[in-house]
Amino acid sequence: MQIAIVLFDRFTALDAVGPYEVLSRLPGAETVFVAEHTGPLRNDNGGLALTADQTLAEVRRPDIVVVPGGPGQTPQMDNETLIDWLRAVDATSTWTTSVCTGSLLLGAAGLLKGRRATSHWLALEALGGFGAEPTGERVVFDGKYVTAAGVSSGIDMGLALAGRIAGDRTARSVQLLIEYDPQPPYDAGSPDKAPADLVAEYRENTRHPQ
């Protein structure tokens, strides 16, 4: 079971590493970070670099595709090499997935038309522009398409997908090993829960959701 995780300049690190940390622990999983070119790719803040070990051209039939988001997603919308690759691998994938604004890339590839999907809360409106039906849910399954909300939601998506792929017992086993028993010290992780003025500030000022 090959799991291809896409990288591009200015991706958001946790979007990629959250699902990686879960899915890479499944029996038979072979994960590969892929990008247009191999080598290190810098994240949104520039302080972190993850290595792409194979090119898009080298990975032709992954079983699972994971597309992260981040500010770097915007220029990728016009990257025909990536968009064409997404369409091509989707033709044979078992699961096509995204975290955060990665769903906008799936949308740009025409893969979410008429499908329920999600994205970072600041990008839900844009998602509708690709014919998807945006939901405010954290993890959305529609057929083989699985989209997750902002950044940290990829861990929840990874576990939900792990259950579908390998069964509840294996998914619980991974959850126990990564000790995923979240206890956030605040309850501000969604626009419904955060202080209204913070939400309004982001809506007004953020043109590049992360």
Place this chain on the structure above:
Amino acid sequence: MQIAIVLFDRFTALDAVGPYEVLSRLPGAETVFVAEHTGPLRNDNGGLALTADQTLAEVRRPDIVVVPGGPGQTPQMDNETLIDWLRAVDATSTWTTSVCTGSLLLGAAGLLKGRRATSHWLALEALGGFGAEPTGERVVFDGKYVTAAGVSSGIDMGLALAGRIAGDRTARSVQLLIEYDPQPPYDAGSPDKAPADLVAEYRENTRHPQ
């Protein structure tokens, strides 16, 4: 505010990237991944490589130190270069922190004597061997020492630390931006909650907690 995140061969990716994703978003934060040598370091599964941008020798006075864990922690217990560095930077740090079995490295450096601390649930007993008082809590503050439980707990630690450093409003703002509103599909993230047979299996079989 310089935040140094330590890397070594066979670290666990989310241990490092969880707190990174939170702390790197604080105002004035300058994050740097450090290791004995610069360049890519492979994680526990080998499928992921993060780049160390500076050597331990180059980073002498970080304000915050973050030490991840993973199977590669074991050989690092005898790495005098790293252990000496931990002692040296701790002399001037504002916060000295760890995720997962990273706390065993702080313990080996003699930094947790008589302090309440935590680690991956499979490593709590070993932590006691360094004179620490192991707790089953997810995030433990004792003076400037902050230790977190296994893997995913570094996100909660990052947010708790963000609140101490930059105030509740900023911490909530980061939580909203990374949309950290966890909704795990299972409730098996701690040995108290997971099926007893899974816990027993790990206790029997795992000598290298991740």
